[in-house]
Amino acid sequence: MTGRWNPGDDVIAVQRAPRPGGAGGAYRAFGETLRGMKTTMARIFEGPTTISYPEEKVPVYPRFRGRHRLHRFEDTGLEKCVGCSLCAAACPADCIRVVAAENTPENRVSAGERYAAVYEINLSRCIFCGYCEVACPFDAITMGHDYEMSDYNRQDLVFTKEMLLEEPLERTPLRNEGE
Amino acid sequence: MIPIIADVGYAEPWYVQIVKSVVLFGVAVQMVPIVLLAERKLLGRFQQRYGPNRVGPFGAAQPLADILKLATKEAFRPNTSVGFLYTLAPVISLMTALAAFAIIPFGDVANIFGQEIGLYGVDVGIGVLYVFAFGAVAFYGLMLGGWASGSKYSFLGAMRAAAQLISYEVAMGLSLLGVIMTASTLSLTEIVQAQEGMWFVVPQFVGFLVFIVAGFAETNRAPFDLPEADAELVAGYNTEYGGSRFAAFFFAEYVNILVVSGITVTMFLGGWHLPFVDPPGWVDPLVVFAKLFVFVFLFVWIRATLPRLRYDQLMSFGWKILLPLATLNALVTAVVVVATS
Numbered sequence: 168m169t170g171r172w173n174p175g176d177d178v179i180a181v182q183r184a185p186r187p188g189g190a191g192g193a194y195r196a197f198g199e200t201l202r203g204m205k206t207t208m209a210r211i212f213e214g215p216t217t218i219s220y221p222e223e224k225v226p227v228y229p230r231f232r233g234r235h236r237l238h239r240f241e242d243t244g245l246e247k248c249v250g251c252s253l254c255a256a257a258c259p260a261d262c263i264r265v266v267a268a269e270n271t272p273e274n275r276v277s278a279g280e281r282y283a284a285v286y287e288i289n290l291s292r293c294i295f296c297g298y299c300e301v302a303c304p305f306d307a308i309t310m311g312h313d314y315e316m317s318d319y320n321r322q323d324l325v326f327t328k329e330m331l332l333e334e335p336l337e338r339t340p341l342r343n344e345g346e
Numbered sequence: 347m348i349p350i351i352a353d354v355g356y357a358e359p360w361y362v363q364i365v366k367s368v369v370l371f372g373v374a375v376q377m378v379p380i381v382l383l384a385e386r387k388l389l390g391r392f393q394q395r396y397g398p399n400r401v402g403p404f405g406a407a408q409p410l411a412d413i414l415k416l417a418t419k420e421a422f423r424p425n426t427s428v429g430f431l432y433t434l435a436p437v438i439s440l441m442t443a444l445a446a447f448a449i450i451p452f453g454d455v456a457n458i459f460g461q462e463i464g465l466y467g468v469d470v471g472i473g474v475l476y477v478f479a480f481g482a483v484a485f486y487g488l489m490l491g492g493w494a495s496g497s498k499y500s501f502l503g504a505m506r507a508a509a510q511l512i513s514y515e516v517a518m519g520l521s522l523l524g525v526i527m528t529a530s531t532l533s534l535t536e537i538v539q540a541q542e543g544m545w546f547v548v549p550q551f552v553g554f555l556v557f558i559v560a561g562f563a564e565t566n567r568a569p570f571d572l573p574e575a576d577a578e579l580v581a582g583y584n585t586e587y588g589g590s591r592f593a594a595f596f597f598a599e600y601v602n603i604l605v606v607s608g609i610t611v612t613m614f615l616g617g618w619h620l621p622f623v624d625p626p627g628w629v630d631p632l633v634v635f636a637k638l639f640v641f642v643f644l645f646v647w648i649r650a651t652l653p654r655l656r657y658d659q660l661m662s663f664g665w666k667i668l669l670p671l672a673t674l675n676a677l678v679t680a681v682v683v684v685a686t687s
Contacts, residue, residue, distance in 0.1 A: 193667045203651040207392050217395045 226342035247307035249279030257302035286328035379409035392650035419589035426496025436594035439487030443601035450608035453630030492583035503582025513664030518560035520672035524679035538617030569652035607641035
């Protein structure tokens with residue numbers, strides 16, 4: 168009884184690298200250096216993978232959650248938003264502000280009973296989670312594809328309804344799912 | 347009388363010497379931005395990126411921007427530093443690097459405007475020793491810079507530089523012994539002339555390898571960049587340096603690359619000789635420059651490939667592998683030289 172545990176068949180033969188050092192080690196190191204040099208040289212022939220950003224842009228997927236867009240009905244031109252404030256309620260960052268007003272026959276802005284007199288998104292607080300899009304019962308607000316929103320002034324990042332309804336000045340390149 | 351300057355067999359008037367030194371200084375200073383840009387561009391390509399490409403066409407003005415930035419910075423000195431030595435250190439580094447550059451022969455004696463002019467700064471009789479002397483003095487630049495900064499990282503860098511110097515200097519000297527014995531001269535121009543039939547890289551291949559490896563250590567370049575190991579020591583001996591003083595260290599490093607490349611080309615790759623063809627004299631400097639840039643490429647290639655050696659790995663590599671190899675090479679060469687003569 169030696170008290171030593173017998174591992175039985177659980178023994179796994181581990182293949183170890185040769186011990187470093189000595190003339191053999193130097194010889195192997197030389198060979199490995201050449202192998203490494205071959206590897207780095209192959210990278211030159213592969214060419215750069217850089218995307219020179221401001222000039223070249225990475226296309227985004229259609230589901231990409233960029234800056235919000237507000238939508239109108241294509242046939243009537245009326246706004247889809249009815250000022251229900253569900254988006255503001257759903258927003259975890261509390262960055263949407265909606266003030267609703269009644270539609271009147273002479274001033275008809277939206278298709279519903281009421282419309283959003285003020286619709287502001289503070290993009291400096293928005294976390295682009297897309298809950299507003301999910302909460303909206305009329306698909307009036309969706310996440311667009313713009314991601315270049317930096318500005319010099321914090322106030323300029325509060326986007327008003329007019330800004331959100333406008334077509335973006337520059338179209339972000341799109342790619343198909345799976346591309 | 348023992349000639350201090352080698353027996354050149356022709357006389358160069360004093361004004362030629364002055365013009366030559368000014369021209370050589372200009373060449374060295376102009377090569378540095380080219381090497382700098384080449385290194386950054388190549389390193390980029392090795393890492394599958396473009397490298398600097400914003401300043402000027404294809405980023406060609408990047409070194410200019412770098413140097414302008416450094417030159418216009420304040421000459422700051424930490425409170426704990428020793429002012430005199432702190433200022434002297436980069437001067438030593440730069441001076442020794444440029445002085446060593448003077449000895450690289452770019453061509454044979456040429457006839458320019460009826461004047462016999464050697465295409466090198468100076469052809470000293472002690473040749474190789476001159477290079478080693480300035481290489482050893484350059485080490486004072488690192489050592490003083492690191493010590494006088496009054497910073498522990500700089501000091502560690504300087505200590506590493508000292509340990510590194512003693513590990514490779516001996517092997518480096520011994521690796522050239524074979525070449526010197528075969529050519530039986532110390533003058534670099536005569537060594538090049540001795541390689542007219544065959545470059546010394548062929549019979550002295552072991553010496554060539556040892557010299558290259560030791561050369562990487564001499565220039566403090568990857569994988570032997572222990573004195574300035576940025577990951578561990580911030581920037582080693584030049585941690586506390588900024589502005590034009592840092593630029594001087596930086597300059598010295600790149601001139602040193604050129605010097606080591608130049609010595610390798612001279613000692614092993616036949617200097618201005620080309621195999622099988624004998625071009626006219628004016629091609630000689632171009633041949634040397636082309637060979638120089640092959641080595642600059644090698645320097646960058648190695649830097650892109652190998653990780654930094656550990657302190658003790660460098661020491662044991664220098665003493666246990668490089669030194670025996672170099673000694674063996676020298677011994678075998680000595681036997682062969684004696685047997686064939």
